[in-house]
Amino acid sequence: MSDNKFVKIYNFFAVNNYLIVNDIEKADIVILDLCWVWISFLNDTISKIDYCLSKNQKIILMWCITDTLKDKYWDNIIYIDTKNYSIFEVYFDFIVPLNRVDSYFSASKINLLDTWNHVWNTWYSLEDNFNKKFFIEISIWCQLNCSYCNIKKVKGNTKSLKKEDIINEIEKAVKDWKTDIFLLSDDCWSYWSDIWTNLVELLNAIFEISDEIMVYITNIYPSYLVKYYEEIKKYIYADKIPYILVPVQHYSPRILKMMNRAYDVEKIIGVLKDIKESSKTELHNHIIFNYHEETLEEFVETFKYLNYYSKTFYFKHSDVNNIYWKNHISYDLDKKIILLKKLQKKYSIDIPLW
Numbered sequence: 333m334s335d336n337k338f339v340k341i342y343n344f345f346a347v348n349n350y351l352i353v354n355d356i357e358k359a360d361i362v363i364l365d366l367c368w369v370w371i372s373f374l375n376d377t378i379s380k381i382d383y384c385l386s387k388n389q390k391i392i393l394m395w396c397i398t399d400t401l402k403d404k405y406w407d408n409i410i411y412i413d414t415k416n417y418s419i420f421e422v423y424f425d426f427i428v429p430l431n432r433v434d435s436y437f438s439a440s441k442i443n444l445l446d447t448w449n450h451v452w453n454t455w456y457s458l459e460d461n462f463n464k465k466f467f468i469e470i471s472i473w474c475q476l477n478c479s480y481c482n483i484k485k486v487k488g489n490t491k492s493l494k495k496e497d498i499i500n501e502i503e504k505a506v507k508d509w510k511t512d513i514f515l516l517s518d519d520c521w522s523y524w525s526d527i528w529t530n531l532v533e534l535l536n537a538i539f540e541i542s543d544e545i546m547v548y549i550t551n552i553y554p555s556y557l558v559k560y561y562e563e564i565k566k567y568i569y570a571d572k573i574p575y576i577l578v579p580v581q582h583y584s585p586r587i588l589k590m591m592n593r594a595y596d597v598e599k600i601i602g603v604l605k606d607i608k609e610s611s612k613t614e615l616h617n618h619i620i621f622n623y624h625e626e627t628l629e630e631f632v633e634t635f636k637y638l639n640y641y642s643k644t645f646y647f648k649h650s651d652v653n654n655i656y657w658k659n660h661i662s663y664d665l666d667k668k669i670i671l672l673k674k675l676q677k678k679y680s681i682d683i684p685l686w
């Protein structure tokens with residue numbers, strides 16, 4: 333979600349003739365886009381902001397985690413939240429407005445991948461022909477309430493796009509030969525709660541547009557996948573859904589309960605097994621490890637089902653104390669990291685940003 337918006341902002345500047353540089357020394361405007369955080373990362377960010385302020389550079393903080401820095405720098409920075417990012421147009425001169433940037437790019441064939449963002453590279457690796465890809469945010473926010481989740485705390489409740497608007501956008505994309513449709517949301521299964529439809533109805537409507545369409549589902553709360561599996565498995569069996577991210581986050585019932593994600597892991601694994609045996613769908617997974625007082629034994633449980641996934645991202649739980657966990661305790665962190673690295677190749681484990 334934030335990557336999709338970040339690329340739009342990047343393209344907004346590119347199309348409007350701003351020179352984009354990666355060297356902070358050469359910048360007049362510095363944009364910080366943070367989506368997750370731990371203490372060393374946060375401290376690095378604070379020292380960068382202080383440095384930029386001392387050089388009178390204009391600083392823009394974007395999205396959820398930067399919200400935590402808002403109070404400290406309130407008078408000196410521009411803060412953009414995910415709901416109102418068109419506010420960019422208030423601060424910067426432009427010829428092409430934000431909502432026309434994408435069409436400008438497809439008309440002029442400028443390479444949208446002209447960014448070092450790693451998620452785009454991951455998606456790019458799923459299929460070679462990037463020109464066929466179309467990204468659409470079907471909803472923002474989420475109806476769930478995981479205890480560790482800053483996204484939820486910053487964004488609030490679900491806000492979905494109308495089904496007709498999504499279908500219109502996808503019809504336009506298909507006319508432009510973009511048939512790989514990426515559904516984006518903080519949680520795709522939260523698409524419904526405010527507008528009386530659901531993801532199954534949306535998928536049915538999307539697949540009616542064209543036989544060429546493939547739908548990539550970028551995030552599903554696991555127990556909703558189980559609940560609706562009977563209704564969508566025909567698309568999975570027909571290899572119409574090449575990619576699903578099912579972020580299980582953990583397998584220990586104690587930790588899942590603390591995360592406020594108390595689902596039946598065996599049922600989820602049953603569905604993943606069926607997907608793996610009956611289709612070419614790539615399954616990706618997220619695990620949060622080192623969650624509050626996670627023991628080494630609980631950590632080892634997370635390896636049990638890795639063979640169902642073609643990739644698993646291991647995110648270390650933030651050691652920033654917050655209102656929920658005042659005194660974060662890490663058990664055997666060094667041993668966990670050694671184990672992870674040993675299994676990294678075998679199970680295609682990705683360990684983003686240490």
Ligand code: SF4
Nearest residue numbers: 474476477478481484
């Ligand atoms: S499902 Fe995802 S976005 Fe929703 S509360 Fe949980 S972690 Fe946050």
